[in-house]
Amino acid sequence: MNRDELAEFLRVRRARVTPPEVGLPSGDRRRTPGLRRQEVAQLAGMSIDYYIRLEQGRGPHPSRQVLNALARALILNQDERTHLFHLGGQPLDPPRIRDDVPGSLLHLISFLEEVPAYVLDARYDIRAWNPLASAIMGDLSAQPPDALNVIRWVFMSPDIAEHLGDEEKGRFARASVADLRAAAGRYPEDRALQELVAEMIALSPEFAELWARHEVQIRREQRKSIIHPVVGVIDTICQVMPVPDRDDLRLVLYTTEPGSRSHQALRELRQLTLSS
The missing domain is CATH 3.30.450.180 (Beta-Lactamase)
Structure with missing residues (x-):
């Protein structure tokens, strides 16, 4: 698991999702670009404290269920979702780059x-x-x-x-x-x-x-x-x-x-x- 990369990826992607995209009102006094942390936590069905720790690079190892919920909340496409799972330490097999060509x-x-x-x-x-x-x-x-x-x-x-x-x-x-x-x-x-x-x-x-x-x-x-x-x-x-x-x-x-x-x-x- 790469905690720092996962934290930065979550922060960047959260800033790019607008409230209307996930069915939330934009509001006149909103100063946060994209979604607030509390909104992501709510959409993903987790506590705000747990999500804050993930964004600060000090959270626990997220389960596949947690990563799936975050992918839905942040409207990630398939490539981005796969990347999130790799950062969260949940690939199916540990792949490696080999030196041979068949x-x-x-x-x-x-x-x-x-x-x-x-x-x-x-x-x-x-x-x-x-x-x-x-x-x-x-x-x-x-x-x-x-x-x-x-x-x-x-x-x-x-x-x-x-x-x-x-x-x-x-x-x-x-x-x-x-x-x-x-x-x-x-x-x-x-x-x-x-x-x-x-x-x-x-x-x-x-x-x-x-x-x-x-x-x-x-x-x-x-x-x-x-x-x-x-x-x-x-x-x-x-x-x-x-x-x-x-x-x-x-x-x-x-x-x-x-x-x-x-x-x-x-x-x-x-x-x-x-x-x-």
Whole structure:
């Protein structure tokens, strides 16, 4: 159980729920943003003293019933609810991030010759990729190990705006941090993930600001426009697919609308990789 993270998560989420959302009057003299502690306790069916201790990081280990009640009171979505349970020390099994990539997954991405594909772990380290993924993202095989981390790339690369554009980069940065926040809840004992978060908070004010929001959302399908220096803008559908029996790994695919200009650009890029 991570008492400090649980306490901060409860405070942040409470401040974002408005009284009308839970059927309470807003009132003219309300000074508290969001709900009051007493209101959350009442909605969750617990004593105000118990809830205050949870928000102060000194409460007892909450049961699954208590966490369920808090998730309902704070109107958490599924990703946020799962994160709450991890912070409360109630995951079904203690997961861990492993260092291997299944051979079957390596074979799969090698067969996807017309689709950029790579394997991403929960720390956002790129663990494996096919030639087209390297072509669209910039010669991954020539990068040092630290540069193969997508979080570092998004927040620390000096030419990231040239690859994604400012607006696209902002959306991707926010989604990535919300996803990394969920991973930190799933793997609270992973030292490398903790060190990555600490490093980024120290080096990137943008990351630190996004991290402080406590937004939680698992990345799934997302549209992304990639600016390639040779073939131009490629509008892709970025599909993030969980790997069966490996919660710490995901398969990322960049697909395009069939027959579109982006589809043609991707085919052109593949021809360039074959001829190089």
